[in-house]
Amino acid sequence: MAKKSPRKHSSHSVVLIPGDGIGPEVIGAAREVIDAAGVKIDWVPGAAGESALKPHGSLLPKETLDAIVKYKVALKGPCTTPIGGGHKSINVSLRQGLNLYAAVRPVRSIEGIKTRYDNVEMVIVRENTEGLYSGIEHEVVPGVVEALKIVTERACTRISEYAFEYARGHARKRVTVFHKANIMKMADGLFLKCARAVSQKYPDIAFNEMIIDNGCMQIIKDPSRFDVLLLDNLYGDIISDLCAGLVGGLGVVPGANIGEAGAVFESVHGSAPDIAGKGIANPLAAIMSGVMMLNFLGESEAAQRIKAAYNDVLASDNPKVRTKDLGGEGGTREFTRAVIKRVQKG
Numbered sequence: 127m128a129k130k131s132p133r134k135h136s137s138h139s140v141v142l143i144p145g146d147g148i149g150p151e152v153i154g155a156a157r158e159v160i161d162a163a164g165v166k167i168d169w170v171p172g173a174a175g176e177s178a179l180k181p182h183g184s185l186l187p188k189e190t191l192d193a194i195v196k197y198k199v200a201l202k203g204p205c206t207t208p209i210g211g212g213h214k215s216i217n218v219s220l221r222q223g224l225n226l227y228a229a230v231r232p233v234r235s236i237e238g239i240k241t242r243y244d245n246v247e248m249v250i251v252r253e254n255t256e257g258l259y260s261g262i263e264h265e266v267v268p269g270v271v272e273a274l275k276i277v278t279e280r281a282c283t284r285i286s287e288y289a290f291e292y293a294r295g296h297a298r299k300r301v302t303v304f305h306k307a308n309i310m311k312m313a314d315g316l317f318l319k320c321a322r323a324v325s326q327k328y329p330d331i332a333f334n335e336m337i338i339d340n341g342c343m344q345i346i347k348d349p350s351r352f353d354v355l356l357l358d359n360l361y362g363d364i365i366s367d368l369c370a371g372l373v374g375g376l377g378v379v380p381g382a383n384i385g386e387a388g389a390v391f392e393s394v395h396g397s398a399p400d401i402a403g404k405g406i407a408n409p410l411a412a413i414m415s416g417v418m419m420l421n422f423l424g425e426s427e428a429a430q431r432i433k434a435a436y437n438d439v440l441a442s443d444n445p446k447v448r449t450k451d452l453g454g455e456g457g458t459r460e461f462t463r464a465v466i467k468r469v470q471k472g
């Protein structure tokens with residue numbers, strides 16, 4: 127059967143940041159799938175990560191930041207932050223530099239990906255700019271270091287409002303805040319106080335709070351009781367990976383970093399140096415992040431078509447097009463080709 131010609135769409139400019147490790151492989155796959163769906167995107171190359179250090183003299187070159195500020199949307203691969211050597215995390219710098227204050231990470235059970243749970247349908251909303259990730263650490267005296275957890279009423283209120291607005295806008299019913307205010311009475315106490323205050327303005331959305339250690343146990347026991355999770359920066363980072371484990375691992379959880387000036391779409395996973403260059407990385411999380419981006423750009427028809435395509439490919443249960451992390455025998459290329467074939471069928 128002849129392929130349908132790609133549908134016509136208005137043109138967008140998107141900064142494409144391949145990143146490090148498996149980044150170029152999975153971002154390349156996401157780009158191919160989006161292009162195959164016929165969305166007209168002018169991809170503006172952006173360098174970041176270890177791979178940018180030599181040619182640009184910086185892990186996060188100013189040109190890349192300027193391009194995101196200019197075009198307002200980026201699709202980004204994971205970046206390796208060298209440990210030691212005084213380098214600040216590129217991701218933290220990017221999120222703080224562009225004030226991308228909300229990380230949004232939908233975590234869903236997917237038909238065809240078998241795990242112990244089949245009823246996960248939650249969205250993690252993580253504060254992305256402060257907390258323990260403020261990067262303020264110093265040595266008090268030799269052998270004693272101090273890391274500061276910066277918590278502001280402004281950022282806590284803003285992320286709480288984002289979580290409730292998200293819940294309302296996506297027909298979700300409940301926001302649960304995780305905290306450790308029993309120990310960090312002032313820092314987490316302020317986060318909790320702001321979440322409670324904001325919850326009062328949303329009587330249509332149920333609100334509950336949990337001490338995070340109990341929250342972890344409750345998630346593992348029964349993830350279906352959670353809907354929107356509201357977390358500070360560190361807790362959000364950790365809980366994102368924990369929740370990824372409920373639905374098939376890091377290869378299947380996408381994400382968006384949203385701010386007033388722009389949005390950067392990226393998977394939850396890192397650069398996975400253990401499998402980089404082997405052609406076995408799962409590109410699904412990057413493709414899903416691309417779908418979130420298309421929805422953000424108003425390209426919901428193409429987004430829906432890509433989503434239906436990867437859902438179909440996974441539901442078909444063909445091990446040849448399934449990546450190894452999902453128990454298959456295929457690699458990045460096989461899965462990407464199968465998705466493209468299905469996307470082009472319409």
Ligand code: NAI
Pocket residue numbers: 148152203204205206207208217376377392393394395396397398399400401406407408409411451
């Ligand atoms: P990681 O997420 O890179 O890997 C954890 C495990 O998951 C590894 O076994 C890896 O093989 C597997 N994995 C991850 N993504 C996968 C995929 N798409 N398909 C199949 N398997 C996948 O976490 P790790 O090892 O802690 O971090 C490695 C590097 O990534 C570090 O330098 C870290 O700073 C960076 N990182 C960057 C992020 C970003 O740019 N947004 C986020 C998290 C970590």
